[in-house]
Amino acid sequence: MTERSEADGQRLTTREAAERLGVKPETVYAYVSRGQLSSSRVPGGRGSTFDAAEVDALARRTGRRETASPPGEPAVRTGIxxxxxxxxxxxxxxxxxxAARYAYEEVAEWLWTGELRPGVRFTAPEQAMEAARRAVGALPVHCGPTDRLRVAVVAAAAADPLRFDLSRETVLGGARxxxxxxxAALPTVGGVAEDCPSASGGLARQLWPKLxxxxxxxxxxxxxxxxLALLIDHDLAASTLAARVAASARAHPYAVVSAGLGVLEGPLHGAASGLAHRMLAEVLERGGAAPVVADHLRAGRRVPGLGHRLYTGEDPRARTLFGLLEHVPQAGPALAAARDVVATTARDVPLHANIDLALAVLxxxxxxxAEAGETVFAISRTAGWIAHALEEYGERPLRMRPSGHYTGPRPPQPLPSP
Structure with a gap:
């Protein structure tokens, strides 16, 4: 009979326990025989199950090891x-x-604590907000959104004397x-701030006049x-891995977010939605997707907003956001342009829409x-980076330290001459 975890999720099969401990299944039973683990028989079967909390406690005592992963792909255990x-x-x-039922702040709380807090709202402290605004205001006008956010994080960190306290409650308070x-540190676009006061709504309503x-x-x-809710986390994306490396070194949460923002600015990560935005705008201007798609392919560029290595079909984040955009009257032309892009490319390549295309429609x-999607991505993902930091703070420090595979000249080499 095949072993199965019990429905409540608190019991692990032998295989699952072995993976958490980084050992072979035989070693798990050795732990049982030594009295280091307790086990229960599967009703009607020959397998055993193990208490997850007890397994995790043993992993911490023995020095937790990571699950084996494919060559070149590091694996990090996460419950997020x-x-x-x-x-x-x-x-x-x-x-x-x-994301369809709860506000961004409520989903963030769920990600951080595993508890739902209906109606929760995040508030910016006056001192931190003013410091961030002054710092961002001193930047050249041509700076991009990620430039402004990176500077705002540093200013907010400098205004927080408790930033080095890595206790769970202090980290959560700082994140909120x-x-x-x-x-608040981002400049307002136009004069609509009075119509969208921060005190009367959630984070999305505060962010709107900044976009x-x-x-x-x-x-x-x-x-x-x-x-915002859909983008909070997406497993170990490049920026999230950078954030976890920073947390592994016990960097404070502001530095963790700074590490994530540094990676997010890459064109293959957070900036991808801007490419999709420009493509959609061109499709609308030229009256159809065919010439635009052809230009991308002729130049050897991939068509933005299509495909995702983790999904064989449509990105579920895109599907959800497209559904909500159906209720936005002015989104009709952009939605039609996005569908035209998908249909045009599907003639030869079976690629589906991803979240970057849906953000571009919005x-x-x-x-x-065009940079608005990057801003939404960065603000949203900050909550995810904090969730991973909290998880990483509970792990062995400096565990994310791979060994280099040296390929340079073999020593000893002669001392170089001027």
Whole structure:
């Protein structure tokens, strides 16, 4: 009979326990015989199950080792996000359902604590907010959104004397204040701030006037809120791995976020939505996707907003956001342009829409600049980086220190001469 975990998720099979401990299944039973682990028989079967908390405690005592991974792909155990079968889950709950039902702050709390706090709102401390605004205001006008956010994080860190306290509650308190501080530090686009006061709504409503001069309507703000919730985490993306490396070195949470922002600025990560935005704008200008797609392919460029290595079908984040954008009246042309891009490329290559294309529809339809998707991504993912930092702070320090494979000249070499 095949072993199975019990429905409540608190019992592990022998294989699962071995993976958590980084040992062979035979060693798990050796731990049982030594009295280091207790086991229970599977009802009606020959397998055993193990208490997850007891296994984790033993792993901490023995020096936790990571699960084996494919060559060149490091593996890090995490209880935050699971991706499989073209769906993804936050702490076991379908992430798209969370984003459709709850506000960004509520989903962030779920990711951090495993508890739902309906109606929770994040507040920026006055001192940190003013420091971040002054620092961002001193930057040249041509600076991009990630430049501004990186500077705002440093300013907020300098204003927080408790930043080196890595206790769970202090880290959470800092996170709840940092995220709205980042939003407050961004310059307002146009004169709509009075129509969208930060005190009267959640983070999406605070962020809206930082992205566009258009007046906010409820379907558009709901779509922005869902986008923030959908993007909070996505397993070990490059920026998240950088954040965990920083946390492994016991960097404070602000430095962890800075590490994530540094990687996010790459064109293959957070900036990808800007490429999709520009493509959609061109499709609308030229009246169809065919010439635009042809130009991309002729230049040897991939078509933005299509495909994702973790999904064989449509990115579930894109599917959810597209569904919400259906209720935004002004999004019709951009939605049609996105569908045209997908249909045009599908003639030869079976690629599906990803979250970058859906973000582009939101930004184009709302009169936002091409960089708006990057801003949404960075603000949202800050909560995910904090979740991974909290998890990493509970691990052995400096465990993410790979060994280099030296390929240079073999010593001894002669001393170089001028």
């Amino acid at each position: 996000t699971l991706i499989g079968d073209d769906r993804y889950y936050f702490r076991g709950v379908d992430a798209t359902e969370l 204040s940092l995220i709205p501080t980042l939003v 566009t001069a258009r007046r906010p309507d409820e379907p558009s703000v709901a779509a922005l809120d869902a986008a 930004s184009v339809a709302s009169g936002m600049p």
